[in-house]
Amino acid sequence: MLSVVVRRWAAWTPGLERLDDWERWCRVPTALGAEGAPALPFLPPLFRRRCSRLSRLMLHAAYAACEPDDVSALPAVFASRFGELGLTVSLLESLARKEPLTASGFTHSVHNTQIGLFSIAAKNRRMASALAAGAETFPYAVIEALASIERAGGGPALVVIGDEPLPAALEAFEGDGIAYALALVIARAGDGPRVRFAPAAAAEIPAEPRWPQALEFLRWLLSDEPSITLGASGRGFTWTRA
Amino acid sequence: MDVVGPERVAVVMGTSTSGAAEAEYAIAHDLRTGALAPEFDCVQLEHGGLTQFLAACTGARGPAYTLSTACSSAAKALASARALLALDLCDAVVAGGADSLCGLTANGFHALQAIADEPSNPFSVNRKGLTLGEGAAAFLLTRDAGGIQLVGAGEASDAFHMSAPEPEGTGAETAMRAALEDAGVAPGELSYLNLHGTGTPLNDAMESRAVHKIFGGDIACSSTKPLVGHTLGASGAVELGFCWVMLTRWRDGLLPLLPHRWDGLADPALPSLRFVRVGEQLKVATRAFVMSNSFGFGGNNCALLLAAEPPC
Numbered sequence: 018m019l020s021v022v023v024r025r026w027a028a029w030t031p032g033l034e035r036l037d038d039w040e041r042w043c044r045v046p047t048a049l050g051a052e053g054a055p056a057l058p059f060l061p062p063l064f065r066r067r068c069s070r071l072s073r074l075m076l077h078a079a080y081a082a083c084e085p086d087d088v089s090a091l092p093a094v095f096a097s098r099f100g101e102l103g104l105t106v107s108l109l110e111s112l113a114r115k116e117p118l119t120a121s122g123f124t125h126s127v128h129n130t131q132i133g134l135f136s137i138a139a140k141n142r143r144m145a146s147a148l149a150a151g152a153e154t155f156p157y158a159v160i161e162a163l164a165s166i167e168r169a170g171g172g173p174a175l176v177v178i179g180d181e182p183l184p185a186a187l188e189a190f191e192g193d194g195i196a197y198a199l200a201l202v203i204a205r206a207g208d209g210p211r212v213r214f215a216p217a218a219a220a221e222i223p224a225e226p227r228w229p230q231a232l233e234f235l236r237w238l239l240s241d242e243p244s245i246t247l248g249a250s251g252r253g254f255t256w257t258r259a
Numbered sequence: 260m261d262v263v264g265p266e267r268v269a270v271v272m273g274t275s276t277s278g279a280a281e282a283e284y285a286i287a288h289d290l291r292t293g294a295l296a297p298e299f300d301c302v303q304l305e306h307g308g309l310t311q312f313l314a315a316c317t318g319a320r321g322p323a324y325t326l327s328t329a330c331s332s333a334a335k336a337l338a339s340a341r342a343l344l345a346l347d348l349c350d351a352v353v354a355g356g357a358d359s360l361c362g363l364t365a366n367g368f369h370a371l372q373a374i375a376d377e378p379s380n381p382f383s384v385n386r387k388g389l390t391l392g393e394g395a396a397a398f399l400l401t402r403d404a405g406g407i408q409l410v411g412a413g414e415a416s417d418a419f420h421m422s423a424p425e426p427e428g429t430g431a432e433t434a435m436r437a438a439l440e441d442a443g444v445a446p447g448e449l450s451y452l453n454l455h456g457t458g459t460p461l462n463d464a465m466e467s468r469a470v471h472k473i474f475g476g477d478i479a480c481s482s483t484k485p486l487v488g489h490t491l492g493a494s495g496a497v498e499l500g501f502c503w504v505m506l507t508r509w510r511d512g513l514l515p516l517l518p519h520r521w522d523g524l525a526d527p528a529l530p531s532l533r534f535v536r537v538g539e540q541l542k543v544a545t546r547a548f549v550m551s552n553s554f555g556f557g558g559n560n561c562a563l564l565l566a567a568e569p570p571c
Binding site for chain 2: 019067098099100102105106108109110112113114117118119120122123124125126127128129130132133134136137139140141142143144145146147148149150151153154157160161163164165167168183186187189190191216252
Protein backbone atom coordinates (compact mmCIF):
# COMPACT_ATOMS: atom_id res chain seq x y z
CA MET A 18 0.00 0.00 0.00
CA LEU A 19 1.46 3.34 -1.10
CA SER A 20 0.43 6.68 0.23
CA VAL A 21 0.89 10.24 -0.97
CA VAL A 22 -0.28 13.66 0.09
CA VAL A 23 -1.63 15.82 -2.74
CA ARG A 24 -0.32 19.24 -1.71
CA ARG A 25 -1.59 21.20 -4.74
CA TRP A 26 -3.09 20.54 -8.15
CA ALA A 27 -4.04 22.29 -11.38
CA ALA A 28 -5.58 21.08 -14.62
CA TRP A 29 -6.39 22.43 -18.06
CA THR A 30 -8.65 21.28 -20.84
CA PRO A 31 -10.50 23.51 -23.33
CA GLY A 32 -13.17 25.43 -21.37
CA LEU A 33 -12.01 24.23 -17.94
CA GLU A 34 -9.13 26.34 -16.77
CA ARG A 35 -9.62 27.55 -13.20
CA LEU A 36 -9.98 25.51 -10.02
CA ASP A 37 -13.70 26.42 -9.69
CA ASP A 38 -14.33 25.32 -13.30
CA TRP A 39 -12.93 21.92 -12.33
CA GLU A 40 -14.84 21.76 -9.06
CA ARG A 41 -18.03 22.37 -11.04
CA TRP A 42 -17.08 19.75 -13.66
CA CYS A 43 -16.24 17.21 -10.98
CA ARG A 44 -19.75 17.59 -9.53
CA VAL A 45 -21.43 17.41 -12.94
CA PRO A 46 -19.05 16.09 -15.62
CA THR A 47 -19.77 17.31 -19.15
CA ALA A 48 -18.13 16.52 -22.49
CA LEU A 49 -14.53 17.72 -22.76
CA GLY A 50 -13.02 19.46 -25.77
CA ALA A 51 -10.18 18.65 -28.11
CA GLU A 52 -9.39 22.11 -29.50
CA GLY A 53 -7.50 25.06 -28.06
CA ALA A 54 -4.44 25.59 -25.87
CA PRO A 55 -3.45 27.78 -22.93
CA ALA A 56 -1.69 31.08 -23.72
CA LEU A 57 1.27 30.87 -21.28
CA PRO A 58 1.39 34.68 -20.81
CA PHE A 59 4.10 34.28 -18.14
CA LEU A 60 6.66 33.07 -20.72
CA PRO A 61 8.56 35.20 -23.30
CA PRO A 62 6.89 35.29 -26.76
CA LEU A 63 9.87 33.70 -28.50
CA PHE A 64 9.80 30.80 -26.06
CA ARG A 65 6.02 30.38 -26.39
CA ARG A 66 6.36 30.13 -30.15
CA ARG A 67 8.44 26.95 -29.72
CA CYS A 68 5.76 25.33 -27.55
CA SER A 69 3.42 22.84 -29.22
CA ARG A 70 -0.10 22.42 -27.87
CA LEU A 71 0.99 19.52 -25.65
CA SER A 72 3.86 21.63 -24.32
CA ARG A 73 1.45 24.49 -23.62
CA LEU A 74 -0.97 22.19 -21.81
CA MET A 75 1.69 20.61 -19.62
CA LEU A 76 3.66 23.80 -18.87
CA HIS A 77 0.46 25.66 -18.01
CA ALA A 78 -0.63 22.96 -15.55
CA ALA A 79 2.88 22.71 -14.07
CA TYR A 80 3.16 26.44 -13.39
CA ALA A 81 -0.43 26.65 -12.10
CA ALA A 82 0.12 23.83 -9.60
CA CYS A 83 3.39 25.17 -8.19
CA GLU A 84 3.98 27.88 -5.62
CA PRO A 85 6.19 30.52 -7.32
CA ASP A 86 9.39 29.26 -5.69
CA ASP A 87 8.59 25.62 -6.47
CA VAL A 88 8.79 25.77 -10.27
CA SER A 89 12.57 25.95 -10.13
CA ALA A 90 12.98 23.77 -7.05
CA LEU A 91 11.00 20.53 -7.42
CA PRO A 92 12.11 17.29 -9.04
CA ALA A 93 9.65 16.69 -11.86
CA VAL A 94 8.02 13.85 -13.78
CA PHE A 95 6.25 14.69 -17.04
CA ALA A 96 4.17 11.81 -18.37
CA SER A 97 2.25 11.30 -21.56
CA ARG A 98 0.97 8.15 -23.21
CA PHE A 99 1.41 9.48 -26.74
CA GLY A 100 3.71 12.48 -26.33
CA GLU A 101 4.38 14.38 -29.57
CA LEU A 102 2.86 11.71 -31.84
CA GLY A 103 1.33 14.37 -34.10
CA LEU A 104 4.71 15.96 -34.78
CA THR A 105 6.38 12.53 -35.02
CA VAL A 106 3.90 11.39 -37.68
CA SER A 107 4.46 14.59 -39.68
CA LEU A 108 8.24 13.94 -39.54
CA LEU A 109 7.66 10.35 -40.71
CA GLU A 110 5.53 11.69 -43.58
CA SER A 111 8.39 14.03 -44.53
CA LEU A 112 10.77 11.05 -44.53
CA ALA A 113 8.39 9.05 -46.73
CA ARG A 114 8.36 11.97 -49.20
CA LYS A 115 12.19 12.11 -49.06
CA GLU A 116 12.04 15.62 -47.62
CA PRO A 117 14.74 16.71 -45.14
CA LEU A 118 13.86 17.03 -41.46
CA THR A 119 14.40 20.30 -39.62
CA ALA A 120 16.62 20.30 -36.55
CA SER A 121 13.90 22.06 -34.57
CA GLY A 122 11.20 19.60 -35.66
CA PHE A 123 13.31 16.61 -34.61
CA THR A 124 14.40 18.21 -31.33
CA HIS A 125 10.83 19.01 -30.32
CA SER A 126 9.43 15.58 -31.28
CA VAL A 127 11.21 13.66 -28.50
CA HIS A 128 9.31 12.37 -25.47
CA ASN A 129 11.24 14.65 -23.11
CA THR A 130 10.35 17.82 -25.06
CA GLN A 131 7.98 19.09 -22.37
CA ILE A 132 10.25 18.39 -19.40
CA GLY A 133 13.14 19.96 -21.33
CA LEU A 134 11.15 23.10 -22.10
CA PHE A 135 9.87 23.25 -18.51
CA SER A 136 13.38 22.96 -17.03
CA ILE A 137 14.61 25.75 -19.31
CA ALA A 138 11.61 28.05 -18.72
CA ALA A 139 11.61 27.52 -14.96
CA LYS A 140 15.45 27.36 -14.61
CA ASN A 141 14.85 24.05 -12.83
CA ARG A 142 18.10 22.06 -12.53
CA ARG A 143 16.70 19.17 -10.48
CA MET A 144 16.23 15.58 -11.70
CA ALA A 145 13.60 15.32 -14.38
CA SER A 146 11.91 12.27 -15.92
CA ALA A 147 9.70 11.78 -18.97
CA LEU A 148 7.48 8.71 -18.72
CA ALA A 149 5.07 6.65 -20.81
CA ALA A 150 3.15 3.53 -19.79
CA GLY A 151 0.26 3.10 -22.20
CA ALA A 152 -3.18 3.23 -20.59
CA GLU A 153 -1.47 3.02 -17.16
CA THR A 154 0.55 6.20 -17.63
CA PHE A 155 -1.20 8.04 -14.77
CA PRO A 156 -0.50 5.63 -11.86
CA TYR A 157 3.06 4.97 -13.00
CA ALA A 158 3.71 8.71 -13.25
CA VAL A 159 2.70 8.97 -9.58
CA ILE A 160 4.94 5.98 -8.75
CA GLU A 161 7.88 7.53 -10.62
CA ALA A 162 7.26 10.76 -8.66
CA LEU A 163 7.52 8.72 -5.45
CA ALA A 164 10.69 7.10 -6.82
CA SER A 165 12.02 10.62 -7.58
CA ILE A 166 11.27 11.72 -4.00
CA GLU A 167 13.17 8.64 -2.82
CA ARG A 168 16.16 9.55 -5.03
CA ALA A 169 16.00 13.20 -3.92
CA GLY A 170 16.03 12.22 -0.24
CA GLY A 171 12.53 13.56 0.51
CA GLY A 172 10.50 16.71 -0.12
CA PRO A 173 7.74 17.22 -2.66
CA ALA A 174 7.80 16.41 -6.39
CA LEU A 175 5.88 17.75 -9.36
CA VAL A 176 4.07 15.27 -11.60
CA VAL A 177 2.34 16.39 -14.81
CA ILE A 178 0.22 14.13 -17.03
CA GLY A 179 -0.92 15.37 -20.43
CA ASP A 180 -2.17 14.05 -23.76
CA GLU A 181 -4.02 15.17 -26.84
CA PRO A 182 -6.08 13.46 -29.56
CA LEU A 183 -4.20 11.12 -31.90
CA PRO A 184 -3.17 12.55 -35.28
CA ALA A 185 -5.45 11.80 -38.24
CA ALA A 186 -3.17 9.06 -39.59
CA LEU A 187 -3.51 7.11 -36.31
CA GLU A 188 -7.12 7.88 -35.41
CA ALA A 189 -8.12 4.22 -35.86
CA PHE A 190 -6.25 3.44 -32.62
CA GLU A 191 -7.38 3.80 -29.02
CA GLY A 192 -6.94 7.30 -27.62
CA ASP A 193 -8.65 9.62 -25.18
CA GLY A 194 -9.86 12.01 -27.89
CA ILE A 195 -9.39 15.07 -25.70
CA ALA A 196 -6.60 17.50 -24.91
CA TYR A 197 -5.79 17.83 -21.22
CA ALA A 198 -3.10 18.17 -18.60
CA LEU A 199 -3.19 17.55 -14.85
CA ALA A 200 -0.38 18.63 -12.54
CA LEU A 201 -0.02 17.43 -8.94
CA VAL A 202 2.50 18.48 -6.32
CA ILE A 203 2.82 15.38 -4.17
CA ALA A 204 4.84 14.48 -1.08
CA ARG A 205 5.08 11.73 1.50
CA ALA A 206 3.86 14.15 4.22
CA GLY A 207 2.47 17.65 4.73
CA ASP A 208 -0.82 19.49 4.20
CA GLY A 209 -3.41 18.20 1.77
CA PRO A 210 -5.55 15.13 1.24
CA ARG A 211 -3.71 11.84 1.85
CA VAL A 212 -4.41 9.15 -0.73
CA ARG A 213 -3.48 5.47 -0.48
CA PHE A 214 -3.31 3.19 -3.48
CA ALA A 215 -2.69 -0.47 -4.15
CA PRO A 216 -2.96 -2.84 -7.11
CA ALA A 217 -6.58 -3.88 -7.75
CA ALA A 218 -7.91 -7.33 -8.54
CA ALA A 219 -8.77 -7.70 -12.23
CA ALA A 220 -12.47 -8.24 -11.47
CA GLU A 221 -12.73 -4.83 -9.73
CA ILE A 222 -11.48 -2.84 -12.70
CA PRO A 223 -14.26 -1.08 -14.59
CA ALA A 224 -14.37 -1.94 -18.29
CA GLU A 225 -14.42 1.52 -19.84
CA PRO A 226 -13.51 4.58 -17.81
CA ARG A 227 -15.31 7.61 -19.18
CA TRP A 228 -12.38 10.01 -18.87
CA PRO A 229 -8.61 9.66 -18.95
CA GLN A 230 -7.41 8.12 -15.67
CA ALA A 231 -5.78 11.37 -14.53
CA LEU A 232 -9.11 13.21 -14.82
CA GLU A 233 -11.08 10.32 -13.26
CA PHE A 234 -8.64 10.59 -10.36
CA LEU A 235 -9.18 14.35 -10.07
CA ARG A 236 -12.96 13.94 -10.21
CA TRP A 237 -12.73 11.38 -7.40
CA LEU A 238 -10.29 13.52 -5.36
CA LEU A 239 -12.79 16.41 -5.35
CA SER A 240 -15.74 14.11 -4.54
CA ASP A 241 -16.89 12.46 -1.29
CA GLU A 242 -16.49 8.93 -2.66
CA PRO A 243 -14.30 6.81 -0.33
CA SER A 244 -12.44 5.00 -3.12
CA ILE A 245 -12.12 4.53 -6.86
CA THR A 246 -10.63 1.73 -8.96
CA LEU A 247 -9.00 2.77 -12.23
CA GLY A 248 -7.25 0.59 -14.76
CA ALA A 249 -7.20 -1.02 -18.17
CA SER A 250 -6.81 -4.51 -19.59
CA GLY A 251 -7.20 -6.22 -16.23
CA ARG A 252 -4.50 -4.08 -14.54
CA GLY A 253 -5.10 -1.16 -12.25
CA PHE A 254 -5.07 0.44 -8.82
CA THR A 255 -7.63 1.21 -6.14
CA TRP A 256 -7.24 4.72 -4.71
CA THR A 257 -8.54 5.28 -1.17
CA ARG A 258 -8.89 8.39 0.97
CA ALA A 259 -6.81 7.99 4.12
CA MET B 260 9.63 -14.95 -11.32
CA ASP B 261 9.22 -18.26 -9.44
CA VAL B 262 11.06 -17.01 -6.34
CA VAL B 263 9.31 -13.70 -5.67
CA GLY B 264 6.16 -14.06 -7.77
CA PRO B 265 5.24 -12.04 -10.89
CA GLU B 266 3.44 -9.30 -8.90
CA ARG B 267 6.78 -8.42 -7.25
CA VAL B 268 8.77 -8.13 -10.50
CA ALA B 269 8.90 -4.65 -12.07
CA VAL B 270 10.03 -3.65 -15.56
CA VAL B 271 11.54 -0.20 -16.19
CA MET B 272 13.06 0.42 -19.61
CA GLY B 273 14.50 3.39 -21.46
CA THR B 274 14.06 4.13 -25.15
CA SER B 275 14.18 7.19 -27.35
CA THR B 276 12.92 5.65 -30.60
CA SER B 277 10.57 2.90 -29.46
CA GLY B 278 9.21 1.39 -32.70
CA ALA B 279 9.82 4.40 -34.96
CA ALA B 280 11.27 2.09 -37.63
CA GLU B 281 7.96 0.15 -37.84
CA ALA B 282 6.01 3.43 -37.89
CA GLU B 283 8.16 4.77 -40.73
CA TYR B 284 7.18 1.78 -42.82
CA ALA B 285 3.51 2.08 -41.82
CA ILE B 286 3.30 5.80 -42.64
CA ALA B 287 5.09 5.35 -45.99
CA HIS B 288 2.59 2.60 -46.76
CA ASP B 289 -0.24 5.01 -45.89
CA LEU B 290 1.07 7.70 -48.24
CA ARG B 291 1.50 5.14 -51.03
CA THR B 292 -1.76 3.19 -50.66
CA GLY B 293 -4.08 5.28 -48.46
CA ALA B 294 -3.88 2.82 -45.56
CA LEU B 295 -1.36 2.11 -42.82
CA ALA B 296 0.58 -1.14 -43.15
CA PRO B 297 -1.92 -3.72 -41.81
CA GLU B 298 0.49 -5.25 -39.29
CA PHE B 299 1.19 -1.87 -37.66
CA ASP B 300 -0.22 -1.04 -34.23
CA CYS B 301 0.11 2.35 -32.56
CA VAL B 302 1.51 0.66 -29.42
CA GLN B 303 4.68 -0.08 -31.43
CA LEU B 304 5.30 3.66 -31.72
CA GLU B 305 4.25 4.52 -28.15
CA HIS B 306 7.25 4.79 -25.84
CA GLY B 307 5.37 2.73 -23.26
CA GLY B 308 5.10 -0.11 -25.79
CA LEU B 309 8.65 -1.34 -25.17
CA THR B 310 8.00 -1.95 -21.48
CA GLN B 311 4.51 -3.41 -22.03
CA PHE B 312 6.08 -5.84 -24.50
CA LEU B 313 8.86 -6.86 -22.11
CA ALA B 314 6.41 -7.25 -19.20
CA ALA B 315 4.19 -9.46 -21.36
CA CYS B 316 7.19 -11.54 -22.55
CA THR B 317 8.58 -12.11 -19.06
CA GLY B 318 5.24 -12.41 -17.28
CA ALA B 319 6.20 -9.65 -14.83
CA ARG B 320 3.13 -8.04 -13.24
CA GLY B 321 4.71 -5.39 -11.02
CA PRO B 322 5.16 -1.71 -11.94
CA ALA B 323 5.99 -1.38 -15.65
CA TYR B 324 6.89 1.91 -17.32
CA THR B 325 9.23 3.50 -19.83
CA LEU B 326 11.43 6.51 -19.21
CA SER B 327 12.34 8.46 -22.33
CA THR B 328 14.79 11.30 -21.80
CA ALA B 329 16.73 10.97 -25.08
CA CYS B 330 20.26 9.61 -24.54
CA SER B 331 19.95 9.33 -20.73
CA SER B 332 16.78 7.15 -20.96
CA ALA B 333 18.26 3.78 -19.94
CA ALA B 334 20.47 5.26 -17.22
CA LYS B 335 17.39 6.94 -15.74
CA ALA B 336 15.51 3.62 -15.94
CA LEU B 337 18.23 2.00 -13.80
CA ALA B 338 18.16 4.87 -11.28
CA SER B 339 14.37 4.57 -11.07
CA ALA B 340 14.53 0.77 -10.74
CA ARG B 341 16.85 1.09 -7.76
CA ALA B 342 14.38 3.48 -6.11
CA LEU B 343 11.49 1.03 -6.67
CA LEU B 344 13.48 -1.59 -4.70
CA ALA B 345 14.23 0.94 -1.95
CA LEU B 346 10.50 1.78 -1.74
CA ASP B 347 9.73 -1.97 -1.44
CA LEU B 348 7.41 -1.75 -4.46
CA CYS B 349 8.97 -4.93 -5.84
CA ASP B 350 11.65 -7.52 -5.10
CA ALA B 351 13.23 -7.61 -8.54
CA VAL B 352 13.36 -5.24 -11.51
CA VAL B 353 14.21 -5.88 -15.13
CA ALA B 354 15.75 -2.55 -16.13
CA GLY B 355 17.71 -1.29 -19.09
CA GLY B 356 17.10 0.16 -22.51
CA ALA B 357 16.66 -0.53 -26.21
CA ASP B 358 16.85 1.62 -29.35
CA SER B 359 16.87 0.55 -32.98
CA LEU B 360 18.30 2.39 -35.95
CA CYS B 361 15.67 4.21 -37.99
CA GLY B 362 15.34 6.99 -40.53
CA LEU B 363 13.87 9.33 -37.94
CA THR B 364 16.98 9.43 -35.74
CA ALA B 365 19.46 9.20 -38.66
CA ASN B 366 17.81 12.16 -40.40
CA GLY B 367 17.14 14.01 -37.15
CA PHE B 368 20.76 13.89 -35.96
CA HIS B 369 21.85 14.73 -39.49
CA ALA B 370 19.64 17.84 -39.33
CA LEU B 371 21.33 18.72 -36.04
CA GLN B 372 24.69 18.39 -37.88
CA ALA B 373 25.74 15.95 -35.15
CA ILE B 374 26.76 12.96 -37.30
CA ALA B 375 30.39 12.42 -38.31
CA ASP B 376 31.26 11.22 -41.82
CA GLU B 377 33.78 8.79 -40.26
CA PRO B 378 33.79 6.65 -37.09
CA SER B 379 33.41 8.83 -34.01
CA ASN B 380 36.65 10.11 -32.49
CA PRO B 381 35.69 11.36 -29.01
CA PHE B 382 37.72 14.11 -27.33
CA SER B 383 40.08 14.38 -30.34
CA VAL B 384 40.97 17.74 -31.81
CA ASN B 385 39.69 16.15 -35.05
CA ARG B 386 36.30 15.01 -33.66
CA LYS B 387 33.45 15.67 -36.07
CA GLY B 388 30.40 14.15 -34.41
CA LEU B 389 28.77 10.91 -33.39
CA THR B 390 28.26 7.56 -35.07
CA LEU B 391 24.79 6.12 -34.58
CA GLY B 392 24.40 2.62 -33.21
CA GLU B 393 21.58 0.42 -32.07
CA GLY B 394 21.34 -2.03 -29.25
CA ALA B 395 19.76 -3.17 -26.04
CA ALA B 396 20.88 -4.17 -22.59
CA ALA B 397 18.93 -5.19 -19.53
CA PHE B 398 19.85 -5.95 -15.94
CA LEU B 399 18.08 -7.88 -13.23
CA LEU B 400 18.23 -5.77 -10.06
CA THR B 401 17.46 -7.22 -6.62
CA ARG B 402 18.20 -6.27 -3.00
CA ASP B 403 20.56 -9.26 -2.60
CA ALA B 404 23.99 -8.65 -1.09
CA GLY B 405 27.20 -9.47 -2.96
CA GLY B 406 27.98 -9.46 -6.63
CA ILE B 407 28.21 -6.21 -8.55
CA GLN B 408 26.11 -3.52 -6.89
CA LEU B 409 24.50 -0.37 -8.28
CA VAL B 410 25.48 1.84 -5.33
CA GLY B 411 24.86 5.34 -6.63
CA ALA B 412 22.82 7.37 -9.08
CA GLY B 413 22.84 11.11 -9.69
CA GLU B 414 20.48 13.10 -11.89
CA ALA B 415 20.27 16.77 -12.87
CA SER B 416 18.98 19.08 -15.58
CA ASP B 417 20.93 21.71 -17.52
CA ALA B 418 17.96 24.09 -17.84
CA PHE B 419 19.87 25.52 -20.79
CA HIS B 420 18.91 24.45 -24.34
CA MET B 421 16.79 21.81 -26.12
CA SER B 422 19.62 20.37 -28.25
CA ALA B 423 22.92 21.72 -26.90
CA PRO B 424 24.52 20.96 -23.54
CA GLU B 425 25.40 23.75 -21.11
CA PRO B 426 29.01 24.59 -22.14
CA GLU B 427 30.54 24.44 -18.65
CA GLY B 428 28.98 21.03 -17.96
CA THR B 429 27.28 22.20 -14.77
CA GLY B 430 24.40 19.72 -15.06
CA ALA B 431 26.80 16.87 -15.87
CA GLU B 432 28.97 17.85 -12.89
CA THR B 433 25.94 17.97 -10.58
CA ALA B 434 24.83 14.49 -11.71
CA MET B 435 28.32 12.98 -11.18
CA ARG B 436 28.71 14.61 -7.75
CA ALA B 437 25.23 13.41 -6.74
CA ALA B 438 26.10 9.82 -7.75
CA LEU B 439 29.31 9.96 -5.69
CA GLU B 440 27.44 11.37 -2.70
CA ASP B 441 24.64 8.81 -3.06
CA ALA B 442 27.23 6.02 -2.96
CA GLY B 443 29.33 7.63 -0.22
CA VAL B 444 32.37 7.45 -2.51
CA ALA B 445 35.09 10.14 -2.74
CA PRO B 446 36.26 11.13 -6.25
CA GLY B 447 39.71 9.64 -5.52
CA GLU B 448 38.18 6.22 -4.80
CA LEU B 449 36.83 5.80 -8.34
CA SER B 450 38.83 3.39 -10.53
CA TYR B 451 37.32 4.17 -13.90
CA LEU B 452 34.83 6.50 -15.58
CA ASN B 453 32.84 5.51 -18.70
CA LEU B 454 32.36 8.84 -20.46
CA HIS B 455 29.27 9.83 -22.41
CA GLY B 456 31.86 10.81 -25.06
CA THR B 457 29.66 11.12 -28.13
CA GLY B 458 32.38 12.71 -30.26
CA THR B 459 30.36 15.86 -30.90
CA PRO B 460 32.31 19.08 -30.36
CA LEU B 461 29.89 20.36 -27.71
CA ASN B 462 29.43 17.19 -25.61
CA ASP B 463 33.12 16.40 -25.36
CA ALA B 464 34.01 20.00 -24.47
CA MET B 465 31.52 20.29 -21.64
CA GLU B 466 32.15 16.74 -20.37
CA SER B 467 35.93 17.35 -20.24
CA ARG B 468 35.33 20.43 -18.11
CA ALA B 469 32.86 18.69 -15.79
CA VAL B 470 35.07 15.59 -15.31
CA HIS B 471 38.19 17.69 -14.73
CA LYS B 472 36.45 19.83 -12.09
CA ILE B 473 35.65 16.72 -10.02
CA PHE B 474 38.46 14.28 -10.73
CA GLY B 475 41.30 16.36 -12.16
CA GLY B 476 43.19 14.74 -15.05
CA ASP B 477 44.23 11.45 -13.44
CA ILE B 478 41.07 9.32 -13.49
CA ALA B 479 41.20 6.50 -16.06
CA CYS B 480 38.38 7.15 -18.51
CA SER B 481 37.11 6.14 -21.94
CA SER B 482 34.16 6.40 -24.23
CA THR B 483 33.01 3.03 -25.55
CA LYS B 484 30.94 4.68 -28.31
CA PRO B 485 33.70 4.25 -30.96
CA LEU B 486 33.35 0.48 -30.37
CA VAL B 487 29.57 0.15 -30.91
CA GLY B 488 28.28 3.59 -31.91
CA HIS B 489 25.94 5.77 -29.90
CA THR B 490 23.00 3.55 -28.98
CA LEU B 491 21.02 6.65 -27.85
CA GLY B 492 18.24 5.70 -25.43
CA ALA B 493 19.89 2.32 -24.80
CA SER B 494 23.39 3.70 -24.25
CA GLY B 495 23.09 4.11 -20.47
CA ALA B 496 22.39 0.38 -20.08
CA VAL B 497 24.72 -0.83 -22.87
CA GLU B 498 27.65 1.11 -21.40
CA LEU B 499 26.86 0.13 -17.80
CA GLY B 500 26.84 -3.41 -19.21
CA PHE B 501 30.40 -2.91 -20.50
CA CYS B 502 31.38 -1.71 -17.01
CA TRP B 503 29.70 -4.78 -15.50
CA VAL B 504 31.61 -7.13 -17.86
CA MET B 505 34.84 -5.28 -17.05
CA LEU B 506 34.31 -5.80 -13.31
CA THR B 507 33.74 -9.53 -13.86
CA ARG B 508 37.21 -9.73 -15.49
CA TRP B 509 38.97 -8.38 -12.37
CA ARG B 510 41.69 -10.94 -11.50
CA ASP B 511 44.78 -11.04 -9.26
CA GLY B 512 44.43 -7.39 -8.26
CA LEU B 513 44.32 -6.24 -11.89
CA LEU B 514 41.24 -4.63 -13.41
CA PRO B 515 41.29 -4.61 -17.24
CA LEU B 516 39.94 -1.25 -18.42
CA LEU B 517 37.71 -0.48 -21.39
CA PRO B 518 39.85 1.17 -24.07
CA HIS B 519 39.36 4.61 -25.60
CA ARG B 520 39.63 4.11 -29.37
CA TRP B 521 40.57 7.37 -31.10
CA ASP B 522 43.33 9.04 -33.08
CA GLY B 523 45.17 9.97 -29.87
CA LEU B 524 45.28 13.68 -30.71
CA ALA B 525 43.85 15.48 -27.69
CA ASP B 526 42.05 18.78 -28.15
CA PRO B 527 44.41 21.39 -26.64
CA ALA B 528 41.43 23.66 -25.95
CA LEU B 529 40.05 21.18 -23.38
CA PRO B 530 41.26 20.19 -19.90
CA SER B 531 43.40 17.08 -20.33
CA LEU B 532 41.98 13.69 -19.29
CA ARG B 533 43.68 10.30 -18.96
CA PHE B 534 42.23 8.10 -21.69
CA VAL B 535 42.60 4.33 -21.32
CA ARG B 536 45.01 2.68 -23.80
CA VAL B 537 44.19 -0.63 -25.46
CA GLY B 538 45.19 -3.49 -23.13
CA GLU B 539 45.63 -1.24 -20.08
CA GLN B 540 45.03 -2.78 -16.64
CA LEU B 541 44.69 -0.96 -13.32
CA LYS B 542 45.95 -2.24 -9.96
CA VAL B 543 42.88 -2.44 -7.75
CA ALA B 544 43.24 -4.40 -4.51
CA THR B 545 40.22 -3.33 -2.45
CA ARG B 546 36.65 -2.49 -3.45
CA ALA B 547 36.36 -1.25 -7.06
CA PHE B 548 34.11 1.66 -8.01
CA VAL B 549 33.29 2.63 -11.60
CA MET B 550 30.96 5.30 -12.97
CA SER B 551 29.08 5.66 -16.24
CA ASN B 552 27.82 8.98 -17.64
CA SER B 553 24.75 9.55 -19.81
CA PHE B 554 23.62 12.98 -21.01
CA GLY B 555 20.43 13.39 -23.04
CA PHE B 556 19.52 16.36 -25.13
CA GLY B 557 17.02 18.60 -23.52
CA GLY B 558 19.72 18.83 -20.81
CA ASN B 559 18.91 15.57 -19.01
CA ASN B 560 21.94 14.16 -17.14
CA CYS B 561 22.42 10.90 -15.26
CA ALA B 562 25.49 9.22 -13.72
CA LEU B 563 25.46 5.67 -12.33
CA LEU B 564 28.02 4.12 -9.98
CA LEU B 565 28.83 0.40 -9.69
CA ALA B 566 30.79 -1.27 -6.90
CA ALA B 567 32.38 -4.71 -6.78
CA GLU B 568 34.22 -6.67 -4.09
CA PRO B 569 37.61 -8.20 -4.94
CA PRO B 570 37.21 -11.57 -6.67
CA CYS B 571 38.00 -14.57 -4.44
